[in-house]
Amino acid sequence: MKLKSIRMSKGFSLVELLVVMVIMGLVMTAVYGLFINNKRTSATSEEVVDVQQNLRVAMETLVSDIRMAGYLISDGALPITSMPNTIGIDTDDPPNNDVIDDGGEFFILQTSSSAKTYARVVSDGADIVVEDGMAELFRTGEFIRVIRPTSLTDVTGEWKIGTPDSDTNELPVSIGYVAGLIEPGDMVVRKLANETMPSEIRYWLRPTSDAGNNNFELMRGYTVNDGTPPDPDLEVDVIARNINTFQLTYLAPDGTVATTVDDISAIRINLSAQTDNTKTGADGFSGTKTRSLQTVVKIRNASGV
Numbered sequence: 001m002k003l004k005s006i007r008m009s010k011g012f013s014l015v016e017l018l019v020v021m022v023i024m025g026l027v028m029t030a031v032y033g034l035f036i037n038n039k040r041t042s043a044t045s046e047e048v049v050d051v052q053q054n055l056r057v058a059m060e061t062l063v064s065d066i067r068m069a070g071y072l073i074s075d076g077a078l079p080i081t082s083m084p085n086t087i088g089i090d091t092d093d094p095p096n097n098d099v100i101d102d103g104g105e106f107f108i109l110q111t112s113s114s115a116k117t118y119a120r121v122v123s124d125g126a127d128i129v130v131e132d133g134m135a136e137l138f139r140t141g142e143f144i145r146v147i148r149p150t151s152l153t154d155v156t157g158e159w160k161i162g163t164p165d166s167d168t169n170e171l172p173v174s175i176g177y178v179a180g181l182i183e184p185g186d187m188v189v190r191k192l193a194n195e196t197m198p199s200e201i202r203y204w205l206r207p208t209s210d211a212g213n214n215n216f217e218l219m220r221g222y223t224v225n226d227g228t229p230p231d232p233d234l235e236v237d238v239i240a241r242n243i244n245t246f247q248l249t250y251l252a253p254d255g256t257v258a259t260t261v262d263d264i265s266a267i268r269i270n271l272s273a274q275t276d277n278t279k280t281g282a283d284g285f286s287g288t289k290t291r292s293l294q295t296v297v298k299i300r301n302a303s304g305v
Contacts, residue, residue, distance in 0.1 A: 044286040047275045051242050051291050055273050058218050058240035059293050062269055064116060065109060065201055065220075070301035072112035072147045072187055073198040079299050080264050081200075082108035083250045088204040089216065107203040107248060111301075112147060114199040114222035117190035119171070121146065124182045127170040134188075136166040143191040144171070146182045156181050158191060194224040196232050208241050212277035216243045244290070245272035251296070266298045 070079030088104030112118075119134035128146075138144070140163045146156040160175035171188065191197070200223040205216040218241075221234035249268040250258040258264045272292040 051273045054240040055293050061239050063297050066297040068111045069109040075152050087246050110198045113189045115190045119188040121186040127172040135164040135169045138164045145189045147187045194226040196223045214244045217241050218243045242273045244274045268296045270294045
C-alpha cells in the first residue's frame with residue numbers, strides 16, 4: 001500500500017511545466033499590453049481635456065476683450081489699433097513694448113479697463129451709490145475712474161476706494177474724492193495699478209517651454225506707466241498653453257475682409273491647440289491630438305459706448 005501511494009503522488013513532468021510557463025507568459029504579456037494601452041489612453045485623455053480647457057479659456061478671453069474693445073474711450077479712438085496677418089511670436093518675457101523680435105506683430109485693442117469691471121452710478125453723496133449687485137465687483141483699496149458716457153470724458157481722475165458695501169450698494173472713496181463731480185448714469189471703471197488710460201491690451205504668442213515644435217502660450221498684456229523706463233511697459237499674463245494656431249480675420253460691415261483698422265466691424269477667431277508632442281503626443285505614444293474652435297465676434301463699441 002505504501003508503494004502505491006508514492007507512485008500516485010508523483011509531480012508534473014518538465015514538458016507540462018514548460019507548457020504552463022508558456023501559457024502564463026502569453027497571458028501576462030496580454031495583460032501587460034492591455035495595462036500599458038489603458039495607461040496611454042488615460043494619459044492622452046487627460047491631456048486632451050487640458051487642451052480643450054485651454055482652448056475654451058483662450059476663446060472666452062479673446063471674445064470678452066474684443067466685445068469690450070472701444071468701450072468708454074474717447075470718441076473717434078479706434079477699438080482695434082493693430083490688425084496683423086501674422087500674430088507675433090516672441091521669446092522675451094515681457095517682449096519689447098513696440099516690437100516683436102521673432103516675427104509677426106501684436107494684436108492690439110483699446111478699452112477703458114483691462115479688468116472689465118464697471119458699475120453705473122445711481123447717486124453721489126458721502127459715498128458713491130451704484131446699481132444693485134455692482135458694489136460687490138470691487139475690492140478694498142482698488143483704484144477707480146468715473147467716465148461720463150454722454151461725453152466719454154474722465155470726470156474724476158484716479159480715486160482709491162475704501163471697503164465696498166454690497167448691502168447698501170455704496171463705494172466709499174478713501175483717497176481723491178471730490179463731491180459733486182459725478183452724476184447719475186456715470187460709469188465707475190475699475191483701474192488696475194499704473195494702468196494707462198485708455199487701457200491698451202496686446203496679444204502675442206510665446207513658445208511653450210519643453211513642449212516640442214509648434215506649441216505656444218497665448219500671451220495677454222496691458223500697458224502700464226509706473227514712471228520708470230521703458231514707459232509704457234507691459235503687465236503680462238499667460239492666458240493658455242499648447243496653442244498651435246492663432247488666426248484672426250478682420251471683417252468689414254458688409255462681411256468682406258477689412259483692409260484698414262477703420263473698417264473693422266467684426267473679427268473671426270480661429271484657434272487650435274495640440275497635445276504636448278514630447279509627451280503623449282510623441283509618435284511612440286499616442287501621437288499628437290489637435291482640437292480647434294472658431295467664432296465671429298462683433299465689435300460693439302466702435303463709437304465708445
